[in-house]
Amino acid sequence: MKIVEQRKQLGRKIRKAKNIFIMAHQDLDLDALGSSIGFYSILEKMKKNCYLIIDDKKHELGVSKILQELEGCIAILKGEEIQEHFYPRMSRNLLLILDTNKKELVQNKDVLDYFDEAHRIVIDHHDKGKTSIPCELEIIDTEVSSTCEMVANLIEFYQTKIDPYYSTLVLSGIVLDTNNFTLKTTEDTYYTAYFLANQGASPKKVQYLLKQDIKEYIERQKLMNDVSITNKTIAISKGSAYTIYRREDLAKIADTLLFFNDIETTFVIGKVGEKTIGISARSTGGLNVGEVLSTFGGGGDEHGAAARIEESSIRKVEEKLLKVLKDLEGE
C-alpha cells in the first residue's frame, strides 16, 4: 500500500496548504469522481478549503447522477475560475491530480501551470509515460485496483469518519475499475470493499450508479459482432467502419471479452474519429498488452492498454497488430 507508506510526505504537504484543488482525468468516471470525493471528505475533516475542478461538458450516466445528488454539497470550479478567485502559484495552494498522471488527460491542462512542481501531487494507479506530470510528490501504485482503493486505504488509516453516501461513491469506483471484482482484484481489494461496506457503503446504490443506458449498451455490443480468435487465447474484435465509438466503449468490450472461456488477451479496434482508430486491450497476464500497444504509440501496463492511431483504418491497424503478435510469439 504505497499510499499508506507515503502518507507522511502527503500529510506534510496537505497541512501546509490552505486551498486544495482536486482534478481528475477528462471524461470523469466513477473511479475518478469517487476518489475525488473521498479525498475531498478527508480534506473537509481537516478543515481545508477544497475545490473540485470539473471542465467536462458531458457526463456519463453514473457521474451525472452523483453530480446532481451532490449539488450544493461540494465546491466545484471550472479550471479558468481558479484565476478569478485565487492567486495562482500562491504557496498555500495545492493541486491533487487523481486517477491519471498524464498531462493531456487531465480535466484542464492550463490548471497545471497555476502550480509549481512542489505544489502538485499525483495519486494514481496507471503506469507513467512520457507525458507524466512533473511533481515533487507522486504516489503511483499500479498494483492496486483503482484510485478509489488508494483513497479508501487513506480514509481507513486516518480513521476519517466518512458519510455513508461518500463511502458508496468510493466503493463504486472500485466496482467499476475491477469490472465487478473480476480484474486486478486482490485480497486487499476485497478487504477495502468490506471496510467501505462497514462505513455504510450501499452495494445496491453502487449497482444503481453503474446502471447503463440501454441504447448505448446495444450500440456498444455491436462491437462484438466481428470477433476472431488467434492462438486460441487472443480475441480481436473490430467495430463497424461506419460507426465512431467512444474510447470507453472499446475498453468496456475489451473487458467483456475476457469473460469467455480460454480468452486471456483481448483487443478491440474501432473508429474513435473520422480518420482515427482506437485500440483497447486487456489481459489476465501472460501477454503484456502495454508492450504490444506501445508499438502503436499507446500506453498501459500488462493488464490494460490503449492506443490511438491517426490517419489509419481498422484493416491496417489489425494487420499491424497481427504482425506484432506474430513477432512477439517468435521471440
Ligand SMILES: [Mn+2]
Ligand atoms: Mn481508475
